[in-house]
Amino acid sequence: MKIAIVCYPTFGGSGVVATELGIALAERGHEVHFVTYQQPVRLGLLYNNVHFHEVHVPEYPLFRYQPYELALSSKLVDTIKQYGIELLHVHYAIPHAYAGYMAKKMLKEEDIYIPMITTLHGTDITLVGNHPFYKPAVTFSINKSDVVTSVSEALKQRTQEIFEVENEIEVIPNFIDPNKYSSSFTDCQRSLMARDDEKIVTHISNFRKVKRIPDVINIFYEIQKQVPAKLVMVGEGPEKEKAELQCETLGLANKVLFLGNSNEIDRILCFSDLFLLPSETESFGLAALEAMANNVAVISSNTGGIPEVNKEGISGFLSEVGNVAEMAKNAIYLLSDEKVLEQFKKNAKKISQEFSIQNILPLYEEMYEKAYRSRYKNSY
Ligand code: GMT
Numbered sequence: 001m002k003i004a005i006v007c008y009p010t011f012g013g014s015g016v017v018a019t020e021l022g023i024a025l026a027e028r029g030h031e032v033h034f035v036t037y038q039q040p041v042r043l044g045l046l047y048n049n050v051h052f053h054e055v056h057v058p059e060y061p062l063f064r065y066q067p068y069e070l071a072l073s074s075k076l077v078d079t080i081k082q083y084g085i086e087l088l089h090v091h092y093a094i095p096h097a098y099a100g101y102m103a104k105k106m107l108k109e110e111d112i113y114i115p116m117i118t119t120l121h122g123t124d125i126t127l128v129g130n131h132p133f134y135k136p137a138v139t140f141s142i143n144k145s146d147v148v149t150s151v152s153e154a155l156k157q158r159t160q161e162i163f164e165v166e167n168e169i170e171v172i173p174n175f176i177d178p179n180k181y182s183s184s185f186t187d188c189q190r191s192l193m194a195r196d197d198e199k200i201v202t203h204i205s206n207f208r209k210v211k212r213i214p215d216v217i218n219i220f221y222e223i224q225k226q227v228p229a230k231l232v233m234v235g236e237g238p239e240k241e242k243a244e245l246q247c248e249t250l251g252l253a254n255k256v257l258f259l260g261n262s263n264e265i266d267r268i269l270c271f272s273d274l275f276l277l278p279s280e281t282e283s284f285g286l287a288a289l290e291a292m293a294n295n296v297a298v299i300s301s302n303t304g305g306i307p308e309v310n311k312e313g314i315s316g317f318l319s320e321v322g323n324v325a326e327m328a329k330n331a332i333y334l335l336s337d338e339k340v341l342e343q344f345k346k347n348a349k350k351i352s353q354e355f356s357i358q359n360i361l362p363l364y365e366e367m368y369e370k371a372y373r374s375r376y377k378n379s380y
Pocket of ligand 1: 011012013014015017092121122123124151206208281282283286287
């Protein structure tokens with residue numbers, strides 16, 4: 001099938017999922033066209049069957065805000081016509097589902113019927129999409145999608161609570177590729193990060209408020225009082241500077257490493273013992289799943305879709321949002337006993353395999369076929 005994928009090209013989870021999905025679809029013989037404003041960060045240059053089309057938004061002095069949706073829908077119309085695209089898959093409702101619908105509608109004028117799948121990722125529903133300024137347009141675009149998928153049961157429920165959704169929402173969880181982690185030879189280069197007697201605790205995110213970065217540091221502050229340890233902070237975002245300051249204030253500066261955005265998170269997770277994800281809300285927690293696939297136990301909050309990924313007392317522990325004391329206590333418990341830690345790490349890896357791309361990809365393909373079959377009676 002010829003598929004156009006629209007996503008954010010940045011380090012956020014939705015972009016990562018869209019990119020990895022596109023690459024996997026291409027490996028299965030589909031022709032995949034990414035349409036976005038920049039080459040997705042996880043997309044290498046050389047893949048068979050993968051194309052990238054950049055959306056340009058011309059500047060004009062009259063514009064206070066550049067009309068990205070307009071440029072995106074025009075680019076979609078051109079790309080779909082030029083390459084004979086058969087299906088459109090948009091990741092993140094805002095503004096992608098809206099722009100996708102406009103493209104679909106324009107194409108119908110030329111008797112081209114393009115089914116559209118919208119995948120909801122989380123903040124497009126729980127934070128941004130919920131805003132009254134966006135809500136009518138988000139509701140409209142969800143209802144005008146031919147198939148709607150959500151990355152967790154929790155997000156599906158939340159969407160149904162917040163919006164007046166008329167169509168079914170199919171849950172298709174996020175995934176990892178176990179083959180990526182199966183190689184027995186991995187040079188973890190642990191010694192670059194910590195002494196042999198130190199444990200390595202990791203956090204990866206886009207350092208937005210919703211990630212509760214101060215909690216990450218406060219949990220680590222308690223950990224290092226009991227267990228020799230280093231904290232590795234990966235990512236960039238608005239809370240990063242404050243976090244650096246907090247580390248200095250707490251006297252942690254030489255125990256915390258801020259690495260910035262990285263395309264090598266597997267190499268970082270490879271030497272990690274514990275992953276911290278104390279988020280305020282999290283529709284799925286892809287970063288936690290990636291940690292688990294790398295043999296890393298997880299201490300997280302119990303919000304949103306995280307309990308569908310991190311299993312209490314098996315792959316890690318879950319606490320109420322903001323319960324730093326309990327998260328620290330559980331982390332210390334895990335890090336203080338080598339045997340217990342090893343068991344949790346093993347369990348984490350095993351659970352991650354339930355989310356293997358081999359299981360998840362066919363679910364998307366099934367949705368594609370369903371949408372394609374009904375393309376002439378789709379909602380316009
Ligand atoms: O977590 C973020 O801030 C990035 C965000 C995104 O849209 O890129 O992530 C969301 O989608 C991911 C992939 O489906 C999920 O794993 C994250 O849980 C979700 N983030 C939130 O719900 C806060």
